[in-house]
Amino acid sequence: MRKAFKPLALLAASTAILATPAIAQTAPDSAAASPMSARDLVTMPRLGGPSVSADGQRALYSVTTTDPATLARSTAYRVKTIATGEEVAVAMPEDAGSPVFVGDDRIYFLAPGGRNSDGMQVFSGVLLADGRLVQTQQVTRLGRSIAGFEVSSDGESLAIFGDVPRDCAEFDCPDEKPAPDRGTGMLFKGEDGFIRHWDTYETPGIFSRVFVYPIANGVAQGPGTAADGPDGEDALVGHTPLRPFGGLEDLAWSPDGETLYFVARQAGSEEPFSTNTDIYRFAMGDAQPVNLTEQNQATDGTPAPSPDGKSLAYLAMERPGYEADRLVVMLRDLASGQTRALTQDFDRSFGSLAWTPDSRWIIATAQSVLDTPAYRIDPRTGAVTELDLLPGNEAHIGNVTPAGNGDLVFTRDSIAAPAELYVSENWKEATRLTDVAASRMAQLAPVETQRFKFAGANGDTVWGQITKLSGVDEEMPAILYVHGGPQGSFNDGWSSRWNPRVLASQGYAVISVDFHGSTGYGQAFTDAINRDWGGKPLEDLQKGLAAALALDSQIDGSRACAMGASYGGYMMNWIAGNWPERFRCLVQHDGLFDMRSFYYSTEELWFPRWDFGGSYAEQSKLYERWNPVNYVDNWQTPMLVVTGEKDYRVPYTQGIASFTALQERGIPSELLVFPDENHWVLKPKNSLQWHDTVFAWLDRWLAEDAE
Numbered sequence: 001m002r003k004a005f006k007p008l009a010l011l012a013a014s015t016a017i018l019a020t021p022a023i024a025q026t027a028p029d030s031a032a033a034s035p036m037s038a039r040d041l042v043t044m045p046r047l048g049g050p051s052v053s054a055d056g057q058r059a060l061y062s063v064t065t066t067d068p069a070t071l072a073r074s075t076a077y078r079v080k081t082i083a084t085g086e087e088v089a090v091a092m093p094e095d096a097g098s099p100v101f102v103g104d105d106r107i108y109f110l111a112p113g114g115r116n117s118d119g120m121q122v123f124s125g126v127l128l129a130d131g132r133l134v135q136t137q138q139v140t141r142l143g144r145s146i147a148g149f150e151v152s153s154d155g156e157s158l159a160i161f162g163d164v165p166r167d168c169a170e171f172d173c174p175d176e177k178p179a180p181d182r183g184t185g186m187l188f189k190g191e192d193g194f195i196r197h198w199d200t201y202e203t204p205g206i207f208s209r210v211f212v213y214p215i216a217n218g219v220a221q222g223p224g225t226a227a228d229g230p231d232g233e234d235a236l237v238g239h240t241p242l243r244p245f246g247g248l249e250d251l252a253w254s255p256d257g258e259t260l261y262f263v264a265r266q267a268g269s270e271e272p273f274s275t276n277t278d279i280y281r282f283a284m285g286d287a288q289p290v291n292l293t294e295q296n297q298a299t300d301g302t303p304a305p306s307p308d309g310k311s312l313a314y315l316a317m318e319r320p321g322y323e324a325d326r327l328v329v330m331l332r333d334l335a336s337g338q339t340r341a342l343t344q345d346f347d348r349s350f351g352s353l354a355w356t357p358d359s360r361w362i363i364a365t366a367q368s369v370l371d372t373p374a375y376r377i378d379p380r381t382g383a384v385t386e387l388d389l390l391p392g393n394e395a396h397i398g399n400v401t402p403a404g405n406g407d408l409v410f411t412r413d414s415i416a417a418p419a420e421l422y423v424s425e426n427w428k429e430a431t432r433l434t435d436v437a438a439s440r441m442a443q444l445a446p447v448e449t450q451r452f453k454f455a456g457a458n459g460d461t462v463w464g465q466i467t468k469l470s471g472v473d474e475e476m477p478a479i480l481y482v483h484g485g486p487q488g489s490f491n492d493g494w495s496s497r498w499n500p501r502v503l504a505s506q507g508y509a510v511i512s513v514d515f516h517g518s519t520g521y522g523q524a525f526t527d528a529i530n531r532d533w534g535g536k537p538l539e540d541l542q543k544g545l546a547a548a549l550a551l552d553s554q555i556d557g558s559r560a561c562a563m564g565a566s567y568g569g570y571m572m573n574w575i576a577g578n579w580p581e582r583f584r585c586l587v588q589h590d591g592l593f594d595m596r597s598f599y600y601s602t603e604e605l606w607f608p609r610w611d612f613g614g615s616y617a618e619q620s621k622l623y624e625r626w627n628p629v630n631y632v633d634n635w636q637t638p639m640l641v642v643t644g645e646k647d648y649r650v651p652y653t654q655g656i657a658s659f660t661a662l663q664e665r666g667i668p669s670e671l672l673v674f675p676d677e678n679h680w681v682l683k684p685k686n687s688l689q690w691h692d693t694v695f696a697w698l699d700r701w702l703a704e705d706a707e
Contacts, residue, residue: 035445035469035505038691041496042684043068047411047419047436048075049399051100051107054153056357056403057082060090060099060107060127061421063436071684079131080433082403082423087434088131096123102151107133110146114138118172119145122160124218140213140220143172147208148241150248152257153307157212157284158220159227159251159260161240164209167231170223171211193271197603198244199646199678208239210251210262212284227260227280229288236289238264242277242301249352252303259283261292261303261312272605275323279303279314292332298325304353304362310334311379313342313353313362322610324487326523327351329364331379342382347522350375356402363387363400363408367520370451370463370491372396374410376427389422389430396493409433413494415449415467415501417441446470447504449492454547457516457536460525464513464544465490466552467500472507477559477702479503480545480583481512484566486537486611487526489518497680497687498565506695508702509555513544531613533567533626534574541571542579559702563587563694565642566650566679570628573658576639577631585701587694589642590650590679593658594629596620601651632661638668640697642690644677670697 048062059082064075077090077099092099096111105126113121117140125136140146140160147162164171187204188195194202210227213220228236240262241250250263265277276297280289292312293300299317306313312332317325327349332339343350348366355362362377371394374387387408389397395414403409406426413419418437424430432438449467456462468476481500483490490500490512500510514521516536517529528536549557562583564571569591576586592598599608599616612626613619624630639662643655652673662669672693674686681690700706 033443033445035507036447036502037505038502038688038695039068040444041499041502041691042066042071042687044418044440044496045437046496047421047434049411050401050409050421052401052403052409053101053104055104056407057104058101058127059401059403059409059421059423059433060101061434062097066684071688073684079127080421081129082409082433085433088129090127090131091133093123093133093136098148100151101127102153102155106155108139108149108151110149113141115141117141118143121146122149122158122220137218139215139218143174148248150251150253150260151215152253153255154257156215157253157257157260158215159210159212159253159262160224161208161210161251163203163206164211165205166207166209166235166237167205169226169230171209171226191269193267193269194603196648198648200244200648207237207267208241208243210240210260212260212282214284225284227262227282227289228264229282236264236280236291237267238271239267240264249302252305254305255307255309257284259305261305262289263301263303272603273321273609275299275317275321275606277301279312298322299327300330302353304355305334306355306359306379307357308359310359313355313379315350315353316341321606323604323607324485324519324526325349326526329353329362329377342377342379343384345382346384349519349523349526352398352400354400354402356405358405360405363402365397365400367489367491369520370465370489370514371520372398372491372493374400374408387424387427389424391429396491414492415465415494416447418494445505447501449500450552452547452551454543456540456543460516460528462514462516462540462544463521464511464548465492465500466509466511466548466555467504468509468552468554469504469507472554474507475554475556476507476509477561477698478545478549478555478557479508479510479698480541480560480562481510482541482562482564482568482571483512483514483518484564484568485519486517486529486533486567486570487519488567489514489520491520497682502691506698508698509548509552511545511548511555513541515540515544530611531622533570533611534578535626537571538574538578541575559584559704559706561585561587561698561702563589565589565591567592569650572639573628574626574631576637577628577634580634580636583637584706585697586637586639587642587697588639588655588658590644590647591641591654591658592628592650593654593661595623595627597657598650598654599623601653603648629657629661632665635661635665635667638701640670640672640694642672642674642681642693644674644679644681646676646678649679 043066046064050059050061059080080087099107099109108124110120122139125133146160150159211224213224252261260282278293282289297320302315304313315327319325329342350364350366352365373394376385400410408424411419421434422430448470453463569588572586572588641659643652659671
């Protein structure tokens, strides 16, 4: 029989509460609008990042739609004239993708190759005002599929990348065919580095490599040159873009098209322990690349050459082995090689960089107290100015592209709505350019999000959010959302997974707390979770839930469940043993259950080594101090466990183990296993199944007449 929980109002009495004004969605025309469903989330059109023409007049972007019946996805492309708002569909060839402007009217893209080529190849064409593509030509004719490309701004140099054996001097060298009697076993050697990463097993000797070509008469010339240099004893061996999440931000051409800057991490036996990524310079005609950031043994990345060719801006961390260290904007004088930290005195971690066309300013984004605003950085002084592009409602800004000396094109999303394209003229308040999903969202029942802060662990200020349906009078059960990372945030942003609006639309009040370890509050706050996984974060969650209940009397704290994934899943297992009487149910997704077995089976070993001060052998007492498996005798809360068999970050056996512990103790439990998903649930049908299963579990335990 479940023990009655004690209200946390006494905790709230000692907690200073300050709430910001609620940010509400515009009400729909009909008062009887339907709440947002999981199917609405899965089928909502999705905006892709924009590409802006060199003259700043047009923005090219993608829209991915999902068929509501079959859940099949397709992508179309549109071009918007920024000044007039006129928009037309782009007539792309069949199966083409990744189009980008190079110049005022020419675009480059990937499409299936024609004669004397195989797989995806680079094409170009002139994009007319009516969306037609003319003067189309095939730029590359290679015998290997291209994964991605980067063209210099002058259109005279091309960089392509794809999976190529390291001993190949050319991109399209023939693949070695396996012996006919070879078995299916994969043999790894100790010096190879990663065995598997994220959701893919490594293939020894194969890497994502970059090759460069001059372009003449619209066609790539010659066999291409390997940017990572020739194979050999001292060769650079590693992936570009970085695996598993790197992209075009890892590549950048100088404005004259003579030099390519790219990011790589040296592969080998130390790779699973190292966050040391470096920026390399490869000039056309060179034999091998030059490491520009060799002295820094921590992360360096996001190279951004200035349009005048004088400077290279990039992002760098200071502490080796720490993936969540502060990213500082660095500036290298390309003539002298002198490098200085521009934002050393600004306590935020930047995530993107872009120069204005006149090289006068650097525009960057960084998380800050639940928002991700854009900042203007002076490369001469390092002065940082927040750009109030949407006053009082910044939410999550991304894909910032200067379209002139003071004009910015960017995407903006929030808890209330997915991304749309915006433009700001002369640094002023932005206006929305697109209606990818806005009209459809406006027909759904609105939600409101209220921010609050309270005194958490050590008396530090901690922030949280409450998201719920607007205009509802009934009491709402509480859902405590716990984010992953753990160095992360449930900030004011849209997500196709763990979307608080969808959950709130089912009649729940969703409470998220940015506990110690969260990002956007200065590096010391992020660092505070180090070696303290179950300490200050749990205290913050306890006090944050109490603060939310004291702030909003509509929330029924006697009917509460908690849910989280990754570190949030770890916290569900930790709560089960260390706060066992508080919740009616838990939802644990990809959560760490046994810290010892996790350490020896995960892939990026730098992560637990930093957060726990060393390897398991070196810090076994600390790992065991915060190990959920040591508290399973206290478990009593019903738990839904979700895991993916392709999750190599938190192997699925962690979920099976926690389910076994629940079964042994006769605790009501369910296990949802996805054989074809990784750390995330990405496929449309699987996403619907995830939501249906989670909603049914919550309904079972949070109904007024629940057992």
